[in-house]
Amino acid sequence: MSPVYSPPKYSTGSTLLSPYSSYDPCDPTLGYIVRGQPQLSRYAPSTSRYLNPSPCLARGVLFFPQEPERGRAAPHSEPHIGRRSESYSRMQVKGQIPRIIGPRGRSPSRTGYSCTSPLSRQRRSVSQSDLMRELATLEICDQGAVERGGYTVKESAIRGRADYSVPLCWSSENSKNAQGLVGLRNLGNTCFMNSILQCLSNTHDLRDYCLRNTHRTDLNHNCRAKAALMEEFAKLTQTIWTSASSEAISPSDFKMQIQKYAPRFVGYNQQDAQEFLRFLLDGLHNEVNRVTVKPRSLMEDFDHLSDDEKGKRMWNKYLESEDSKVVDLFVGQLKSSLTCNECGFCSTVFDPFWDLSLPIAKTSGEVSLMDCLRLFTKEDVLDGNERPTCHRCKTRRKCTKKFTIQKFPKILVLHLKRFSECRVRTSKLSTFVNFPLKELDLREFGSDNSVNAVYNLYAVSNHTGTSLGGHYTAYCRNPCIGEWYTYNDSRVSPMSSSQVRSSDAYVLFYESATSSRM
Structure with a gap:
């Protein structure tokens, strides 16, 4: 195992304000308070000590630049990025600013999306009819061909939208291999990136948003990055699904763009897969945000409304500034209730979330995903120094706090909190969490009128190893044929659904059963 430099500890905190309202960590009240507009973003994660999204907080990790890849990295905030993907955790995280010592690893390929190394020979072949039936729904028309990375792809566009033509490729020559079963070359400690990219590709x-080129109609040219990240992500997705070769491709062009958007990914140090997912979704959303001119922030009082109506108003207010295909798929709404134990006054806050960070229950027996969800949503009593100020009592009171999912997203991302901060280093929980592949029923965690609360699993990002050394892989269910495959950088191989559950599961991707193809 490679030597490790243990970084010094630095405490940091969030500087972003709530998109709607929040409990002030310094002077908490139970009344509904609408915050002013922050400079970085109108709708940013909550600053509540009870609702703590952590994309902008640093979490210390040890880095290993050599292969096999080691460790997991600490999240950083990039000062130029205005909005963060909201993720909710029950506990506030103190972060670290890591210092990295060691070689830089391998250099990336100069050519993005080029064929580089052979896949596993065990990869399953699927009939041409299966693929063509799947792709027929995309309504693609051919408009010529171009060369890329040693194989031919065609210039295609959606019927009726000839103005938006990008390289796409479905033909009789390559349709057998165009199943999304293409590996990604490791560019030097980039297994964290490859794992998430394969989960998103499936x-x-x-x-379909990328293959149909629909993203081009949504490109926000007012965005700082000029939509370069979305373009490279779409090209990479198209190449994965349309490659005529059975060899891995290099995502170097995509890596270049994610590095420009989030400089923390510059270099070849190992990073955390969940943090990479947050930055990537945030960047993609910014570039295809349908809102080009955001409205001014107005002070509004919704206290007189019912919780359901208040939640709807808050959601519509969020969409006035943040509206994209990425939001359509990944963003849900969380309700936080705080009840005064003295007078019974209840204050509710509604916040958007992009993923949920679930604590792992500590027990001698088997731990299920439902146990983790119940631990996340269980009632907590705030007493002592944590007592907030009751809006009705006008004094600090003992209160009860509870989370409820107000609006379930189409794609539910669940992060298992396997890594925790100790006094001297990060530790990892290798607890086996039993999660269902089908019919994850979350209605007990939703509001009274919640819908679409049943989910099916379609992808898992795994972390194998310890906090001192590890490697990321992905298990994904192919959306065309419904069978599971292992993605280990360049290697792709079939697997049994019985192998999907493991103690390495780190980020779970569920899709709503109403749209699932299982």
């Missing part, structure tokens, strides 16, 4: 609606 996200059916997001894949």
Whole structure:
């Protein structure tokens, strides 16, 4: 195992404000308070000590630049990025600013999406009819061909939208291999990136969004990055699904763009897969946000409304500034209730979330995903120094806090909190969490009128190893044929659904059963 430099500890905190309202960590109240507009973003994660999204907080990790890839990295905030993907955790995280010592690893390929190394010979072949039936729904028309990475792809566009033509490729010559069963070359400690990219590539609606070139109609040219990240992500997705070769491709062009958007990914140090997912979704959303001119922030009082109506108003207010295909798929709404134990006054806050960070229950027996969800949503009593100020009592009172999912997203991302901070280093929980592949019923965690609360699993990002050394892989269910495959950088191989559950599961991707193809 490679030597490790243990970084010094630095405490940091969130500087972003709530998109709607929040409990002030310094002077908490139970009344509904609408915050002013922050400079970085109108709708940013909550600053509540009780609702703590952590994309902008640093979490210390040890880095290993050599292969096999080691460790997991600490999340950083990039000062130029205005909005963060909201993720909710029950506990506030103190972060670290890591210092990295060691070689830089391998250099990336100069050519993006080029064929580089052979896949596993065990990869399953699927009939041409299966693929063509799947792709027929995309309504693609051919408009010529171009060369890329040693194989031919065709210039295609959606019928009736000839103005938006990008390289696409479905033909009789390559349709057998165009199953999304293409590996990604490791560019030097980039297994974290490859794992998440394969999970997103097998996200059916997001894949179709790229293959149909619909993203081009949504490109926000007012965005700082000029939509370069979305373009490279779409090209990479198209190449994965349309490659005529059975060899891995290099995602170097995509890596270049994600590095420009989030400089923390510059270099070849190992990073955390969940943090990479947050930055990537945030960048993609910014570039295809349908809102080009955001409205001014107005002070509004919704206290007189019922919780359901208040939640709807808050959601519509969020969409006035943040509206994209990425939001359509990945964003849900979380309700936080705080009840005064003295007078019974209840204050509710509604916040958008992009994923949920679930604590792993500590027990001697088997731990299920439902146990983790119940631990996340269980009632907590705030007493002592944590007592907030009751809006009705006008004094600090003992209160009860509870989370409820107000609006379920189409794609539910669940992060298992396997890594925790100790006094001297990060530790990892290798607890086996039993999660269902089908019919994850979350209605007990939703509001009274919640719908679409049943989910099917379609992808898992795995972390094998310890906090001192590890490697990321992905298990994905192919959206065309419904069978599971292992994605280990360049290697792709079939697997049994019985192998999907393991103690390495780190990020779970569920899709709503109403749109699932299982």
